Amino acid sequence: TQLLEQSPQFLSIQEGENLTVYCNSSSVFSSLQWYRQEPGEGPVLLVTVVTGGEVKKLKRLTFQFGDARKDSSLHITAAQPGDTGLYLCAGSDNYGQNFVFGPGTRLSVLP
Amino acid sequence: DAGITQSPRHKVTETGTPVTLRCHQTENHRYMYWYRQDPGHGLRLIHYSYGVKDTDKGEVSDGYSVSRSKTEDFLLTLESATSSQTSVYFCAISESGTFATNEKLFFGSGTQLSVL
Numbered sequence: 001t002q003l004l005e006q007s008p009q010f011l012s013i014q015e016g017e018n019l020t021v022y023c024n025s026s027s028v029f030s031s032l033q034w035y036r037q038e039p040g041e042g043p044v045l046l047v048t049v050v051t052g053g054e055v056k057k058l059k060r061l062t063f064q065f066g067d068a069r070k071d072s073s074l075h076i077t078a079a080q081p082g083d084t085g086l087y088l089c090a091g092s093d094n095y096g097q098n099f100v101f102g103p104g105t106r107l108s109v110l111p
Numbered sequence: 112d113a114g115i116t117q118s119p120r121h122k123v124t125e126t127g128t129p130v131t132l133r134c135h136q137t138e139n140h141r142y143m144y145w146y147r148q149d150p151g152h153g154l155r156l157i158h159y160s161y162g163v164k165d166t167d168k169g170e171v172s173d174g175y176s177v178s179r180s181k182t183e184d185f186l187l188t189l190e191s192a193t194s195s196q197t198s199v200y201f202c203a204i205s206e207s208g209t210f211a212t213n214e215k216l217f218f219g220s221g222t223q224l225s226v227l
Contacts, residue, residue, distance in 0.1 A: 033215065042201050042218025043154070088153060099216075101153040
C-alpha cells in the first residue's frame with residue numbers, strides 16, 4: 001500500500017510570510033496532485049505534476065515534484081489570508097490507479 | 112464548478128440505525144467515489160463505481176455498501192451505523208478513473224454524519 005506523509009501537520013503564519021509544505025513517500029508515484037480544501041467544502045484541485053523534477057507555478061504558489069517522483073513540495077510566496085485551508089497531496093501508482101491522499105497540512109494565514 | 116450534490120449535508124443518527132447518503136452528478140462522468148475524511152487520516156476511499164451497477168471496494172469498505180442504478184446517482188449505505196462511522200463523507204467524480212496525467216477528482220461539499 002502506498003502511503004503519503006505531509007509536513008508540517010499545522011502551520012500558522014502572518015500575512016506576507018513565505019512557507020513551504022512537504023509531501024513525502026517511500027513509493028514512486030506516476031503523478032502527484034495538490035488540492036486545497038476550505039472549511040465546509042470539498043477539496044479543489046490546484047495542480048498535477050507528472051515528471052520527475054517538474055516545477056509548476058500558479059500565481060504565488062510553486063509546486064515541485066521530486067526527481068525520483070517520491071516527494072513533492074508546495075511553496076507559497078507572500079501568503080495571504082485567502083490561502084488559509086487544508087492542503088492535501090494525492091498520488092497514483094504507475095498504472096494511474098490506486099489513488100491515495102496524504103493527511104494534509106492545515107494552514108492558517110493571519111492578517 | 113462541477114455539478115455534484117450531496118444530501119443530506121448534515122445528519123445525526125443513533126447506533127444501529129441504517130443510513131443512506133446520496134450523491135447526484137450532472138456531469139455524466141463515468142466514475143464516482145465515496146470517501147470519508149477523519150482528522151489525521153486524510154481522505155480514505157470507501158467504495159467506487161466505474162459504471163451503472165459496477166462497483167468495487169476501497170480501502171475502508173467494511174460496514175458500507177453502495178449502489179448505482181443510474182449514471183448520475185451513487186448511494187452510500189451504512190446498514191447499521193456505529194460510532195466509528197462518525198465522519199465527514201465526500202462524494203467525488205472523475206471522467207476516466209486513471210490518474211496518470213490530467214485526470215482529476217471533483218468533490219461534492221460533503222455530508223457531516225454523527226452516530227450517537
